[in-house]
Amino acid sequence: MSYLLLAIAVVVVFLIIQLIRVFELTGKLRNSDEYSIKEGPNRNRALGWALFGIGYFVFFIWLAVKYGPMMLPEAASAHGESIDLLFDINWVILITAFVITHIVLFYFVNVYYWRANRKADFITHNNKLELVWTVVPAIALAVIVIYGLRTWNEVTGDMTASDDAIKIELYAKQFDWTARYGGNDNNLGVANFNFINTSNPLGLINKSSIAIRLDELKAELNELEEDLTKAPKDGKKERAIKRKIQHRKDQVAAIYAMKRNIEVNGNGAYADDDKLVKLELHIPVNKPVNIQMRSQDVIHSALMPHFRAQMNCVPGMVTNFNFTPTITTEEMKKKTGNPDFEYILLCNKICGTAHYNMQMNIIVEPEEEYLAWYGEQKTFNDALMAAHPEYFEDNLADNQSK
Amino acid sequence: MASGTAVHQENFFTKYLFSQDHKMIAKQFLLTGMFMATIGMIMSVLFRIQLAWPGEGFAVLNFFLGDKWAPGGVLDPNMYLALGTIHGTIMVFFLLTAGLSGTFANLLIPLQIGARDMASGFMNMLSYWFFFISSVIMVASLFVESGPASAGWTVYPPLSALPQAIPGSGMGMTLWLVSMVFFIASSLIGGLNYIVTVINLRTKGMTMTRLPLTIWALFVTAILGLLSFPVLFSAALLLLFDRSFGTSFYLSDIYVAGEALEYSGGSPILYEHLFWFLGHPEVYIILLPALGLTSEIISNNSRKPIFGYRAMVGSILAIGFLSFIVWGHHMFVTGMDPFLGSVFTFTTLLIAIPSAVKVFNYITTLWKANIRFTPAMMFSIGMVSTFISGGLTGIILADAALDITVHDTYFVVAHFHIVMGFSAVNAMFAGVYHWYPKMFGRMMNLRLGYIHFWLTFIAGYGVFFPMHFLGLAGVPRRYYTNSEFPLFDGFVDMNVMMTVFAIVGSIAQFIFFFNFFYSMKRGPKAPQNPWKSNTLEWTTPVEHIHGNWPGALPEVHRWAYDYSKPGKEDDYVAQTVPLEDGETDGEH
Ligand code: HEM
């Protein structure tokens, strides 16, 4: 606050002084030849550019020294190192180009300022020179493209390569993340948005969640039918209710279709033994993970800066990103000298009010610790049973009678 | 077409409001653009205050936004997003598309090609009035109860489609879309007119290879607009359908606010493709006029021909063509097929070659020149610097593998503000300082011009350059505050610094406004050709007349860049001066 006031005050005072000067100047202007160029001031403007040039480089270096250490925090994934190498190659080329072009620009400005007794050289073009500066950037870019695409293939090549990778789903919704693990079979069960309710936020499918959801929809349908009898005929309200009824019926049909698809056609499996974890994503070190992303509502993006990983989460489709973490959280705490260090996952696609605080910690740990942690997590089926015991007694009774 | 010099009766309405004269329409575009830009600029200061001092109360915020959106002077998070969205929309479309092209295409095309007016004065007027309506609607959307559009200037669905997801996607978003429909209509009508005028109405001797680079740039810009804006139009229309009529072009499998929605089978990715098919050419629709204006100004003030005229034209054409096949670089992390990603990486990096050629040509124009540092020239040199600084980071972003880490972070914000925003604003100021005498018949104050330049230029780099470092540390854009992540705590003072620069830079613009309006009435009368320029606009009388030239149209005998030609007494030779025996023309 105080900074701001100070800044505003300084600038306002400055402005007032300048405005007063204008009024002085305008008097002068009408009878002077202000617009005929003069050598002295023109030379000074050239010097202004030289000063600016120095200031610009100093600013750059100051920023790099002060904030550079926070840039590209140490890469903690296998492909991250290749990306960092590619960054370095690019920096060398780009900063060289940046410095040279700017030095030449400010140099020319400072040498070829206007003088009354000289004329500019009439140079219209120079084919050789132009060829050189088309070919040189082309070669530099060829290097960048070749290294770049190699790295890109390395990063994305992972995606299909890993059958033994741990499969984890990252589920995004306004404004938090849920991680889902595939259970003992490392296989993620089928999910669909028509199954979402308070006890099943990811819309996972198993026998009980089907039964629960069908009952819910039937109850809603009954209520809607009743409303319909009360609604005035041919009104807007009636149409809205009819539309809702149709939507619920469509949902019921969709649920039966998914059930048949799993049970009869064998497409995918039930999510009984999947494990859901909020707020924390645990992964073992040095094992490839295959992250599959879904979203419940709008587009989100999972950015994991330390792993050089990012992928959008798009409603209606599943996206993938694979990587292999190489440094555990504990090791990173030591490396950074920061006992509170945590790997983070941020949302990086504008998604609504609390977009700025849609985060999750990532914990990379040795495999034993990971497995121990994993063993403690509840399965989806157990969680569902805790929320809806009544459905499970029915199921039990069903099973016993068979 | 406006005919000759016939004097006809004019009243206030036909002269100032419903004028069909291109010079008046240019001024209308400029003033409307400046008005919109002022709104956009104030918005940026408001959200920068929040970023520097998150959660603190400020009377300014409460003053502008009221108790609803800044209770106790603390910015509401939804309003933060809305401010960013409207700021981006205004700056990209209203200032740097309509404001820039609208002003300078209208002013310069007829004057520099030697035409009495645009091909269709009526359509030209229509183009302005559509733009005006669009501006009014956009401004009106700021006062909607549920807030203006808030999904970012790219308005990706589902966020932009669902009021349940963010309040700004209600009425505010509807008005945004309606405003854009008018905007696109305005651009298309205007662009068509520019193209037809350049093709058909060039005066005798004004061959395409004698066109000043300004006209080449504005001409190619109009073509890009004509080919890409219709795609945005369909994207906006389909979004309107999804929002209002329950279609599912972009939406599928959505559960929001406790309810599964009926949409099924659409894809938000389709919207992104359509948007960026316009969106990338759009950035060149902004940049090319900027490059055109500065080419002219740099050559004129260097008293030297632009270096490599043909290469400049060639690179404008190459950039124009390539800009249509690179849009996918905005979508590397949408789950796009990796091979497709490779293709877009390749095409995007190709664009860097003509861009580099342009930079080298600018710099070489300064070599052995005789440089006059007018305010316009200062801004133009500034543009060369910003174009280099911002263009180079584009090469990082174009590399799909690198983009994974910096996509949607402040690195991108730094890139496009410097290469597009800052460059085009520099060029636009350069254009205003340079052609002000042509527009208003008076001169602007030089001293204020220099002060304005240095404050703007230093503040601009001060705001945007540090953002590279934020982005590389992983700080995402469009965050209401960075204070929720201990990882980013080291940047608190940087955010304060950037905000102070933003405030200084914004206040500096009032120096410009003062100069602009004060000089209109009280500036010294302009001579006919104040900058000793070769181009045709400076052969018209200072007082504006219909039809531009009192007598016959001028005849063109040479290209626009005979500055400091050997054997000539002056260091400039107007395009209307016939070639002497044995004298060669153009780039020889
Ligand atoms: C050397 C040439 C350039 C290259 C290689 C390049 C590359 C890129 C890439 C790859 C992105 C996407 C970054 C991301 O979202 O992760 C991007 C963003 C952008 N570029 Fe460039 N660019 C170049 C020049 C320009 C120019 C000349 C302009 C404008 C005049 C421009 C304007 C933009 C804008 C507006 C965005 C961001 C849009 C957004 O996400 O809101 N770029 N550029």
Ligand SMILES: [Cu+2]
């Ligand atoms: Cu999010």
Ligand SMILES: [Cu+2]
């Ligand atoms: Cu682009």
